[in-house]
Each structure stands twice: as structure tokens, then as C-alpha cells.
Amino acid sequence: MEHIISITVENKFGLLSRVAGLFSGRGFNIESLSVAPTLDPSMSQMTIVTSGDERIIEQIVKQLNKLIDVIKVVDLNESDFVSRETALIKVHTRPEDRAEALRIADIFRANVIDSTPATYTIEITGDPRKIEAIINLLQPLGIKELTRTGRVAVARESIRSTDVQAKKVARE
Amino acid sequence: MKLTGAEILIECLKREGVKTIFALPGGVVLKIFDILHQQKDIEVVLTRHEQGAGHMAEGYAKATGKAGVCLVTSGPGMTNVITALADAYMDSVPVVCFSGQVPTSLIGNDAFQEADNVGLSRPCTKYNFLVKDVKDLAITIKEAFYIATTGRPGPVLVDIPKDVSMDKAEFSYPSSVSIRSYNPVYEGNKWQIKQAADAMTKAKKPVLYVGGGVIFSGASQELMELAELTHMPVDMTLMGLGAFPGEHPQSMGMLGMHGTYWANMVMHYSDLVVAIGARFDDRVTGKVSEFCPHAKVIHIDIDPTSIRKNVNVDIPIVGDCKMVLRELIQILRATVNGDQRELRKPWWNQIQEWQQAHPLTYQQEADGPIKPQHVIRRLYDLTKDRDPIVSTDVGQHQMWAAQYFKMAKPNRWLTSGGLGTMGFGFPAAMGAQAAFPGRLVLCIAGDGSIQMNMQEMATAVVHKLPVKIIVLNNRFHGMVRQWQDLFYEGRYASSYLETTPDFVKLAEAYGAVGLRTNKPSEIDDVIKEAIAVNKPVIVDVPTYPYENCYPMIPAGGCNHEMILEDPPALKNKQPGSGQVVPKDSDTILTA
Numbered sequence: 001m002e003h004i005i006s007i008t009v010e011n012k013f014g015l016l017s018r019v020a021g022l023f024s025g026r027g028f029n030i031e032s033l034s035v036a037p038t039l040d041p042s043m044s045q046m047t048i049v050t051s052g053d054e055r056i057i058e059q060i061v062k063q064l065n066k067l068i069d070v071i072k073v074v075d076l077n078e079s080d081f082v083s084r085e086t087a088l089i090k091v092h093t094r095p096e097d098r099a100e101a102l103r104i105a106d107i108f109r110a111n112v113i114d115s116t117p118a119t120y121t122i123e124i125t126g127d128p129r130k131i132e133a134i135i136n137l138l139q140p141l142g143i144k145e146l147t148r149t150g151r152v153a154v155a156r157e158s159i160r161s162t163d164v165q166a167k168k169v170a171r172e
Numbered sequence: 173m174k175l176t177g178a179e180i181l182i183e184c185l186k187r188e189g190v191k192t193i194f195a196l197p198g199g200v201v202l203k204i205f206d207i208l209h210q211q212k213d214i215e216v217v218l219t220r221h222e223q224g225a226g227h228m229a230e231g232y233a234k235a236t237g238k239a240g241v242c243l244v245t246s247g248p249g250m251t252n253v254i255t256a257l258a259d260a261y262m263d264s265v266p267v268v269c270f271s272g273q274v275p276t277s278l279i280g281n282d283a284f285q286e287a288d289n290v291g292l293s294r295p296c297t298k299y300n301f302l303v304k305d306v307k308d309l310a311i312t313i314k315e316a317f318y319i320a321t322t323g324r325p326g327p328v329l330v331d332i333p334k335d336v337s338m339d340k341a342e343f344s345y346p347s348s349v350s351i352r353s354y355n356p357v358y359e360g361n362k363w364q365i366k367q368a369a370d371a372m373t374k375a376k377k378p379v380l381y382v383g384g385g386v387i388f389s390g391a392s393q394e395l396m397e398l399a400e401l402t403h404m405p406v407d408m409t410l411m412g413l414g415a416f417p418g419e420h421p422q423s424m425g426m427l428g429m430h431g432t433y434w435a436n437m438v439m440h441y442s443d444l445v446v447a448i449g450a451r452f453d454d455r456v457t458g459k460v461s462e463f464c465p466h467a468k469v470i471h472i473d474i475d476p477t478s479i480r481k482n483v484n485v486d487i488p489i490v491g492d493c494k495m496v497l498r499e500l501i502q503i504l505r506a507t508v509n510g511d512q513r514e515l516r517k518p519w520w521n522q523i524q525e526w527q528q529a530h531p532l533t534y535q536q537e538a539d540g541p542i543k544p545q546h547v548i549r550r551l552y553d554l555t556k557d558r559d560p561i562v563s564t565d566v567g568q569h570q571m572w573a574a575q576y577f578k579m580a581k582p583n584r585w586l587t588s589g590g591l592g593t594m595g596f597g598f599p600a601a602m603g604a605q606a607a608f609p610g611r612l613v614l615c616i617a618g619d620g621s622i623q624m625n626m627q628e629m630a631t632a633v634v635h636k637l638p639v640k641i642i643v644l645n646n647r648f649h650g651m652v653r654q655w656q657d658l659f660y661e662g663r664y665a666s667s668y669l670e671t672t673p674d675f676v677k678l679a680e681a682y683g684a685v686g687l688r689t690n691k692p693s694e695i696d697d698v699i700k701e702a703i704a705v706n707k708p709v710i711v712d713v714p715t716y717p718y719e720n721c722y723p724m725i726p727a728g729g730c731n732h733e734m735i736l737e738d739p740p741a742l743k744n745k746q747p748g749s750g751q752v753v754p755k756d757s758d759t760i761l762t763a
Contacts, residue, residue, distance in 0.1 A: 009353075010353055014290060014291075014294075014302075017291065017294065018294060021294055021295055025295050055480065058480060059477065059480075059481060062476045062477040062479075063477050065476065066475070066476070066477050068298070068299045068319060068351065068353060068354050069353055070353055071352060071353040
């Protein structure tokens with residue numbers, strides 16, 4: 001099953017190779033990975049989309065925690081979360097397709113961020129299904145280039161903060 | 173006062189209480205060696221190969237419980253020490269390795285003797301550092317020792333570019349260190365410990381399954397108390413030997429692939445496995461799906477990743493063995509009222525039956541070829557009163573040593589368990605001898621593996637490390653030959669060594685002492701003679717080449733299905749149809 005793991009790490013050189021090396025060395029799977037600094041520039045936030053059965057995910061979380069530079073690991077699937085991904089899609093447009101391309105972008109609330117006589121570059125943000133859907137619709141027009149950020153995610157805030165407290169105690 | 177990086181390094185080592193480092197120089201670490209040369213507090217053991225330096229640091233660490241330190245140069249120096257770091261990582265040995273690096277301005281330029289030391293060592297160290305600024309050197313070294321020796325111990329590499337060792341900085345050594353992302357858990361969860369105590373009092377057929385973690389946390393005393401309080405049998409892993417006295421009536425000896433029959437039967441038929449500082453290695457579990465089918469599992473380990481990695485665990489306790497055992501004992505003292513012995517009487521009757529059914533055996537004829545087990549048995553009997561430190565290489569001799577050389581105390585058994593590194597034994601023994609110059613240090617080796625770090629004999633002679641090496645010389649890679657006999661129809665592909673050097677002459681060539689016997693009746697004399705000499709000694713003992721190590725659980729086999737003796741086809745085998753057959757004449761090439 002697919003899991004999204006959110007990791008707070010020390011913003012040090014070589015950190016990415018430690019995380020990536022852990023996954024490749026132990027035969028774990030990375031579907032996507034995104035990393036950027038947090039508000040505190042000494043730390044970075046990583047979001048890794050991975051998959052595996054319960055035992056593998058448990059190992060991934062534990063092994064990540066064991067890395068010296070990892071400050072915090074959260075398996076977001078343990079609670080409710082929201083995730084988003086951005087894609088930049090460069091579409092080939094013949095004159096008769098240009099209106100159709102704009103229509104599709106409009107339906108998905110995507111933005112055209114660059115335009116030439118023969119192409120549009122469309123920016124789309126959403127969950128993976130939304131991105132798959134727009135890709136499917138644009139494909140007949142001819143996709144010239146496609147680049148995706150990989151997913152980022154955060155846990156949904158609990159409405160009653162006491163719930164969070166209770167969960168912490170139970171897990172310990 | 174401003175010091176150079178090299179001076180800072182030496183000052184830090186002194187403050188960490190380092191007395192000995194195992195090292196080999198090279199271009200980029202010359203400044204460090206120059207400073208080492210001008211002081212007397214730290215002894216430099218100059219090795220002949222960096223792998224030797226790494227294993228010596230391991231041997232030192234295993235015998236003392238403190239971090240072992242080695243120092244190597246960039247490029248090939250680093251790649252040579254990798255095997256030792258990987259070995260230390262698998263067996264959780266606290267080693268701090270300093271490597272030289274090309275000057276920071278040249279890093280990445282494919283400079284002479286440049287290697288990506290941090291990249292190379294990343295998968296085989298607990299942590300590694302590249303120090304880019306001399307101002308960071310002292311705190312980095314403090315962190316390196318802290319990480320290597322706390323939590324689950326392991327090797328740490330500190331990579332020091334040449335210019336960092338020459339640059340100057342104000343020196344101050346931090347008295348303590350805290351790393352926000354590294355906080356090992358020492359205290360076990362109280363509720364879980366209570367659950368464990370409860371399960372232990374109720375179990376009818378429990379077993380304590382103990383590993384190297386007990387030794388590293390110094391929990392042998394607590395283990396003894398727990399075992400006697402609960403009257404449970406104690407199975408030890410290869411790394412755990414010595415955690416519990418081998419001759420104690422509750423000791424089952426080693427379990428696993430070449431463990432005793434009863435140690436494995438106890439595991440298979442138990443209703444409660446209490447794993448303490450052990451990691452359910454595949455050499456212990458055999459076929460995982462049929463491992464301990466009747467048992468509940470309690471797992472005490474400081475490393476959360478060890479728990480539920482290989483087998484399912486009912487009561488996990490993350491914590492330091494010593495602290496957790498103390499709490500367990502406290503609870504059990506209050507609840508156990510001496511009725512455990514009675515409760516477990518049928519279990520012990522069963523264990524005794526197993527012990528009588530298939531004891532460890534070998535046949536030594538008075539005038540026949542020497543059996544390797546017999547040599548180890550005699551070595552044990554003749555030296556046990558001297559509380560020796562025993563190292564081994566890897567292979568048949570290692571398993572026989574584990575079976576027949578019963579360790580009475582922890583930190584005396586030095587062996588390469590996880591990585592199975594041939595060539596480990598001799599340098600590891602030297603590291604232990606450097607830490608304890610007055611003690612008897614034995615190295616049990618095979619003729620194959622001793623040749624993997626033979627060059628260190630020069631180091632042993634120069635530094636007066638009087639290690640006694642006993643070479644069980646069967647002219648084979650014995651364990652490989654055994655598998656070929658059992659699983660490859662006796663085709664000895666590259667396992668027959670054809671010729672081994674004359675170890676007696678070899679020892680003498682290095683300035684050490686060489687002894688040999690091929691008569692069973694002379695074994696005692698030659699061992700006594702070796703011990704009496706205050707020099708490194710090689711005792712070459714040509715042994716029967718076709719002896720196999722039993723019991724044996726075939727890889728992927730189930731723990732209660734052991735091979736206990738040679739199958740009929742192998743008995744009185746006329747070896748190797750059309751193969752080269754070792755004869756006594758090529759046993760000792762020159763004798």
C-alpha cells in the first residue's frame with residue numbers, strides 16, 4: 001500500500017544521499033521525493049511517497065528514525081492528511097487545438113504560464129488523480145514535455161487538540 | 173591558544189582517554205603522524221595494512237568495551253579499511269576511524285589518492301563526518317566518540333582534509349555533547365516490562381535467547397540474576413558467547429546453524445522466547461515461517477529497527493539491556509516465590525533428554541589424524557584457568573571454537589559474526605593484546621583465513637604483542653568444502669588450497685615462533701610450549717581434512733531439523749572422484 005512519509009531532517013550536506021542510500025540499500029521503494037528548507041533554515045522537510053506492506057513501512061519509519069540526521073518521521077497515513085503535487089505540462093498545439101487546450105486548462109483550474117504560437121505551458125496543482133486526469137485529456141493534443149514535483153503533504157489539524165494528546169499517550 | 177588541526181586531534185584523543193591507536197601513514201595525514209611522533213601519551217601501533225588497523229581497533233573495543241581508534245590515509249588507505257568498518261557496523265562495535273582527505277580545494281577534482289570517503293563509508297558506518305573547517309574539528313571528534321559508543325554502538329568515520337590538519341584554530345574541548353536528532357532510548361517502557369515479567373512467570377517452556385547486546389551494555393550480572401531467578405535455559409548467539417558462563421548448568425551453549433542440538437530444540441519447542449540484545453539473524457532463525465512456532469516473543473533491544481525486522485514480536489521493549497533487566501528482576505523478585513523450578517521441571521527433564529540424545533561428539537583416535545575439535549578441546553582445558561581472550565577467524569574452526577571453547581565471562585570472545593570476515597581473528601587478537609599486555613590472547617584460525625592478514629605478524633613482532641595463533645590446517649576452505657560435500661556432490665570447486673605455506677618457517681621469517689605437531693599425543697605439549705613463550709607464536713596443527721561441523725541446519729532449513737552427522741554417502745568417503753586428494757605428504761610441505 002502507498003504511504004506518504006514526512007521527514008524533518010538536519011539541513012546538512014550529504015543528507016539526501018543518506019536517505020536515498022537507506023532506501024536503495026534495503027530494497028525499499030521510492031515513488032517520489034521532495035525536499036526543501038523549512039522556516040528554520042537549519043532544517044529541511046522531506047516528503048517521500050513509498051509503498052510496501054505494514055512490516056516494510058514499519059521498518060522504513062524505524063530505519064529513517066535511526067539515521068542520525070533525522071529529527072522527526074511521521075507516517076501520514078496514520079492520520080488524515082492533505083497532499084498536493086504540481087505539474088508543468090508543455091502541450092503542442094496546432095491552431096485548431098488551441099482553444100481546446102485552454103478549455104481543458106480552465107476545467108481543471110490550471111494556469112497557462114507560458115505560450116508560443118505552437119505550445120502552451122500549463123501549470124496544474126492538485127492530488128495525483130487530478131493530475132493524471134488532465135494529462136489524459138491533453139495527451140491527444142500532444143504533450144511535448146512533462147515535469148512533476150512529486151507530492152508534498154501535511155497532516156490535517158485535529159479539530160479537538162485533546163485528541164492529539166490522547167493519541168500520543170496511547171502510542172507510548 | 174591556537175593549535176593546528178593535527179594538534180587538536182591529538183588533544184581530543186587524549187581527553188577521550190585513548191591510549192593506543194592503530195594506524196598507517198600516507199601523504200595527507202603526515203601532519204597528524206608528525207604530531208603523534210612528538211608525544212608519549214598515545215601509542216601508535218603501525219600496522220602493515222589498513223584492514224589490520226581496523227580489525228585491531230575492533231578487537232581493542234570488544235575486549236575493553238571502549239571505542240577502538242584507527243587512523244588511515246586517503247584513497248587506498250580508506251578503501252582498505254572499509255572491510256573492517258563494515259564488520260564493525262554489522263557487529264555493533266564502537267570504532268572511531270580517522271581518515272585523511274585531499275585538501276578541501278582539491279576535493280572533487282580526482283586528485284592523487286582521492287576517494288569519496290564519506291560516500292564510500294556511508295552504508296557501513298553508523299555515522300560519518302567530513303570536517304571542512306578546523307574550527308569544527310574538536311566538536312566533531314566529541315560527537316564521533318559520543319555516537320560510536322552510545323545507543324547501539326557502531327563505527328564512526330571522521331574524514332580530515334590535509335589543510336584542516338594544518339590550519340590553526342582556538343582549541344576548547346566540549347565537556348558534553350547533545351545532538352537534537354539523536355536520542356537513544358535507554359529506559360524500557362514500564363508497562364511493557366510488566367507484561368514481559370507476567371509472561372515470564374507463567375511460561376512453562378521459556379528460553380532466554382541472548383546476544384551481543386548483553387555484552388555491550390554490561391548486563392551479564394543482571395542476566396545471571398534473571399536466569400537463576402526464573403530458572404530458564406540460556407541460549408547464546410555467536411556474538412553473545414560469554415554473556416553467560418558457558419559451563420553454567422543453565423547454559424545451552426550456542427544456537428543457530430551450528431548450535432547445539434538442545435539449544436535449537438529448546439527454541440523450537442519453547443512457549444516463550446525472551447530475546448535480549450539479539451537480532452534474529454537468519455543464521456539463528458533458519459526458516460523464518462517455522463521459527464519458534466509455539467512461542468510468544470519478548471524482544472529487548474536498544475535498536476528499534478531490530479524489533480519486528482525478521483520475526484513478529486509480541487512484547488517489544490526498546491531500551492538498554494542492563495536497565496531493562498534490572499527492572500524486570502525487580503518485578504520478578506516480588507512475584508516469583510521459588511516455584512519456578514517446580515513449574516519448569518518437565519521442561520528441564522525434556523532438555524536433559526535432548527542433551528543426552530545428541531551431545532557434541534567427535535572421534536579422536538590415539539594415533540590417527542588430529543581432529544580439529546580435539547585441538548580446541550585441549551586448548552580450552554589447558555588455558556581456561558588463565559581467563560584467556562579468544563579470537564577466531566571465520567569458517568569451520570570458528571564454529572568448533574564456539575562449540576568447544578566455553579567462555580566464562582564477557583569481552584573475551586572476539587569473532588566476526590554478521591559480516592563473517594576471514595582475516596579478522598589475528599588483528600583482532602592483537603588489538604585485545606595491545607589493550608591487555610599481560611593477558612593470554614589466543615587466536616584460533618584456519619589455514620585459509622590466517623593468510624588473509626598474515627602480514628600483521630610483522631606488527632605483532634615489532635610491538636611485542638605475544639598472540640598465540642593456533643592454525644587448524646586442513647588445506648581446505650573447510651566450510652566451503654563441507655557445503656560442497658553436502659550440497660554440490662563433492663565437487664571441490666576452488667576450496668582445495670593445494671599448498672599452504674610452511675607456517676613454522678613463515679613465523680620464523682617474521683621473527684616470531686613457529687611450532688607444529690601432527691600427533692594427537694603431542695597437542696598438550698605444543699600448546700604449553702606456545703603459552704610459555706613471550707612472543708607471537710604460530711602453532712601449525714595439520715588436521716583431518718574431511719571433518720565436518722555438526723550439528724548443522726542447512727540454510728533455510730527449520731531449527732528442529734538438524735543434520736547431526738555425516739550422511740551415509742559421506743562416511744568413509746573416498747573423496748573427490750578424480751579430484752586432488754590431500755595426502756599427509758602435502759600436509760606439511762617441508763617437514
